[in-house]
Amino acid sequence: MSWWKKLKGKISFNERLNKHTTFKIGGPCGYFIEPEDIDDLKLALSLLKKYHVPFLVIGAGSNVLVSDRGLIGAVLHLTAPSFTKLTFKGNIAETGAGCPLQKLISEAAKRALSGYELLSGIPGTVGGALVMNAGSGKNQRNFGDLVEKVTIMDYNSNIKVLTGKQLKFSYRKSNLSGCIILSARIKFNKGNKKEAAGKIREYLSYRKNSQDSAHPSAGCIFKNPVGFSAGKLIDSCGLKGSSIGRASISLKHANFIINRGKASSGDVMKLIALAKRKVKNKFNIDLKPEIQIWR
Numbered sequence: 070m071s072w073w074k075k076l077k078g079k080i081s082f083n084e085r086l087n088k089h090t091t092f093k094i095g096g097p098c099g100y101f102i103e104p105e106d107i108d109d110l111k112l113a114l115s116l117l118k119k120y121h122v123p124f125l126v127i128g129a130g131s132n133v134l135v136s137d138r139g140l141i142g143a144v145l146h147l148t149a150p151s152f153t154k155l156t157f158k159g160n161i162a163e164t165g166a167g168c169p170l171q172k173l174i175s176e177a178a179k180r181a182l183s184g185y186e187l188l189s190g191i192p193g194t195v196g197g198a199l200v201m202n203a204g205s206g207k208n209q210r211n212f213g214d215l216v217e218k219v220t221i222m223d224y225n226s227n228i229k230v231l232t233g234k235q236l237k238f239s240y241r242k243s244n245l246s247g248c249i250i251l252s253a254r255i256k257f258n259k260g261n262k263k264e265a266a267g268k269i270r271e272y273l274s275y276r277k278n279s280q281d282s283a284h285p286s287a288g289c290i291f292k293n294p295v296g297f298s299a300g301k302l303i304d305s306c307g308l309k310g311s312s313i314g315r316a317s318i319s320l321k322h323a324n325f326i327i328n329r330g331k332a333s334s335g336d337v338m339k340l341i342a343l344a345k346r347k348v349k350n351k352f353n354i355d356l357k358p359e360i361q362i363w364r
């Protein structure tokens with residue numbers, strides 16, 4: 070059944086997802102669909118529903134571990150220009166879900182708009198950063214903090230606008246999973262161009278020094294348990310540098326698992342299990358994954 074022929078956007082078959090994840094891990098998916106615009110996305114959803122094809126949405130793939138066996142069904146990727154638009158009016162940005170978070174922050178800084186510099190260097194899209202409520206820093210600055218409005222499409226292709234109390238954000242969590250994020254309105258603080266650019270440089274250099282950027286990864290594997298740093302707990306178990314296959318616990322940041330080339334999803338899963346087991350045995354703390362595991 071060639072149902073996909075009705076779509077205007079790009080579609081590829083058996084697309085390997087390692088090309089679309091920062092871990093560089095992941096087997097093929099049945100259909101990799103890049104809808105051209107909102108109408109095309111609506112059509113894609115109705116066809117997927119009609120033909121009972123399960124699907125997932127991927128942003129920059131920077132918080133997912135995809136099985137080497139791949140995924141049954143479709144993966145939707147919002148990269149067409151109508152999903153990556155970014156415009157500013159005063160201190161308000163209107164951004165498509167596919168816009169890179171980094172672009173949003175640096176374009177805001179050029180306009181002397183401030184508030185999110187701490188998130189510089191997070192390699193996700195606006196959509197992924199909303200779902201995950203991406204954040205950073207000791208006092209936690211989270212992406213949800215200054216979001217005014219989010220436009221979503223539910224799985225029945227209805228478009229809804231969520232504002233105020235309809236939006237719920239907590240530590241690496243939001244109420245935006247289970248829908249497709251289309252766009253968002255972000256409110257920045259009025260700031261100073263030079264200061265904003267300086268803060269971005271400072272945070273990027275902090276990341277470079279504290280995180281393992283030399284190897285593919287998905288950032289922090291585990292959430293920090295209340296009152297603890299997952300990285301410090303793993304480090305205290307002496308696990309830095311532990312390797313299984315081509316995957317290793319980073320020597321620089323114990324909450325990062327790195328792909329030293331051709332690591333399998335199984336290698337990473339085994340290291341995740343090892344870190345969980347050691348931390349449980351030593352501290353009686355259950356580490357919970359921050360990354361999304363697709364298998």
Ligand SMILES: Cc1cc2nc3c(=O)[nH]c(=O)nc-3n(C[C@H](O)[C@H](O)[C@H](O)COP(=O)(O)OP(=O)(O)OC[C@H]3O[C@@H](n4cnc5c(N)ncnc54)[C@H](O)[C@@H]3O)c2cc1C
Pocket residue numbers: 091125126127128129130131132133147166167190191192193194195196197198199200201202203204205245246248249250251280281282286287288289361
């Ligand atoms: C080197 C490195 C450093 C990192 N540092 C940080 C950090 O400091 N703080 C932090 O919070 N995170 C960090 N991360 C993790 C990651 O970058 C963030 O979670 C990011 O927000 C994920 O965005 P993404 O577009 O890559 O989402 P993906 O990984 O593609 O997806 C994540 C989730 O969002 C969903 N999703 C994505 N787009 C949409 C959409 N349009 N509609 C509906 N659902 C969608 C996916 O289905 C999935 O469930 C880091 C990752 C790396 C590799």
